[in-house]
Structures are given as C-alpha cells and as structure tokens.
Amino acid sequence: MEKDYEIELARALASGGEEAFERFVEHFRAKLFRYTWLMCRQREDAEEVAQETLLKVFESFDQLREPERVRPWIFRIARNACLMKRRKSVFAPAAELSLEELAPTVTVDGEHRHLQIADWRRLPETELLRSELREVLDEAIAELPETYRAVVLLRDVEELSSSEAAEVLELSVDVVRQRLHRGRLAIRLRLDDYLKRSKEAR
Numbered sequence: 610m611e612k613d614y615e616i617e618l619a620r621a622l623a624s625g626g627e628e629a630f631e632r633f634v635e636h637f638r639a640k641l642f643r644y645t646w647l648m649c650r651q652r653e654d655a656e657e658v659a660q661e662t663l664l665k666v667f668e669s670f671d672q673l674r675e676p677e678r679v680r681p682w683i684f685r686i687a688r689n690a691c692l693m694k695r696r697k698s699v700f701a702p703a704a705e706l707s708l709e710e711l712a713p714t715v716t717v718d719g720e721h722r723h724l725q726i727a728d729w730r731r732l733p734e735t736e737l738l739r740s741e742l743r744e745v746l747d748e749a750i751a752e753l754p755e756t757y758r759a760v761v762l763l764r765d766v767e768e769l770s771s772s773e774a775a776e777v778l779e780l781s782v783d784v785v786r787q788r789l790h791r792g793r794l795a796i797r798l799r800l801d802d803y804l805k806r807s808k809e810a811r
Contacts, residue, residue, distance in 0.1 A: 612680070619676035634663060641687055644762055647751045648691045658694050662687040681773040684763060688777055695755075742803070749799035757792035764789050 618636060621629040641662055646655035665686050673682050750761055763774040764785070775785045 615679050616676050619673065619679040622670060623673070623676065630667070637663070637683060640767065641683070644684065644687055644767065645691060647747060647762055647766075648688075648755070648758060649694060650751050654694050658687065658690045661690045661694075665690065678773070680767065681763075681769055681777050684767060684769070685777040688759060742800070745800060745803045746796070749796045752799070753792055753795060757788050757795065760785055760788040761792040761796070765793070 615636065618629065618633050622633050638659070641659040642655060645658040645662070646652065649655045649658055662683070666683055669686075673679060750758060750766070753761060759778055760774060763769045763777055764771065769777065771782050771785050771789070774780075774789075775782045778785065780788075
C-alpha cells in the first residue's frame with residue numbers, strides 16, 4: 610500500500626498536481642531524516658543532507674523515468690548526498706571499525722571471546738517494540754561500517770528489494786545479500802548483548 614501511495618505521489622508531482630509538493634515532502638521527510646541520521650551519525654549533517662536530498666529531488670524530478678521506482682531513486686540521491694557530506698564533515702571519523710571489532714566480547718579466564726548469539730526471536734512482540742530497544746537497534750545500525758550500514762538501511766529499514774538496493778549502491782545483488790547477512794549478524798550480536806544485560810539487571 611505504501612509503495613502504491615509513493616507511486617501516486619510521484620505521478621502527481623510529475624504532472625504538477627496541486628499540493629503534490631507538500632504531500633511528497635510530508636511522506637518522505639521523516640524517512641529521509643532517519644536514513645541520513647543513521648548514515649551521517651550527526652544531527653547537523655543529517656538535517657542538511659535530508660534537505661539537500663529533497664531539493665535535488667525536485668530539481669531533477671524530470672529525470673525520473675519510472676514513477677514505480679521513485680523510492681530507490683530518492684535514496685540513491687540521499688546516498689550520494691551522504692557520501693559528499695561525509696567527505697567534508699568535521700564529524701567524520703578518521704577510521705571505521707570492522708564488524709569484528711564491533712562485536713561485544715566477554716572475558717573468560719583472561720581471554721576475550723565474542724558473545725554467542727542467543728535465540729531471542731521468541732521474545733514477546735511488545736518487548737521488541739519497546740522504545741528503548743528501538744534506540745539500541747538504531748545505535749547498532751549506526752555503528753556498522755558504512756558499507757554494511759548502507760545495505761541494512763535500504764533493505765531492512767526502507768524495505769527496498771535486493772535488486773533495488775544494488776541499483777542504489779551500484780553493487781551486484783550477490784554483494785548486497787552478502788553484506789546484508791553480515792550486517793544483520795553484527796546487529797544481532799549487539800541486541801543479544803543488550804538483552805542479556807537487561808535480563809541480568811532485573
């Protein structure tokens with residue numbers, strides 16, 4: 610239903626329909642900000658990139674040949690804007706951690722070992738939807754190296770298909786699937802660590 614609505618918005622905007630601009634911005638503004646915030650990891654950069662993306666969308670809307678592909682088209686513009694901002698931003702890190710470095714560890718007899726992934730799929734749905742867990746999930750996504758973060762955001766947050774994400778990121782579908790698998794695994798490790806600590810605290 611949401612995809613159909615976005616196609617309708619794209620067609621209305623292309624035909625110059627009244628209020629099309631406002632409706633389009635209202636629908637995509639929050640989506641773009643969440644994407645840019647998790648990609649840029651700084652509010653100031655994220656706000657600027659989201660605004661630049663919307664401006665670029667409207668400046669080049671006549672280049673959208675297929676309204677059915679409006680979402681991947683928009684997020685490709687957002688992704689390019691994020692990359693440009695990252696090169697210039699004072700907040701950009703000097704280096705990014707690898708997935709292995711991000712995985713939480715425990716100390717056993719003086720040795721560091723990576724935590725094993727617990728089966729937390731059976732947690733009550735209300736537990737998974739708690740705002741605190743949502744914040745942990747966002748942090749886990751934001752901490753991923755950019756190559757994995759970009760894939761996870763497009764596939765799991767924006768719900769693009771693997772082929773659409775591959776088009777946005779200019780990668781093969783196989784590479785997208787591979788990075789998605791590794792990104793999801795790193796996120797599960799982070800959530801597993803959080804859930805274990807929460808259980809111990811109770």
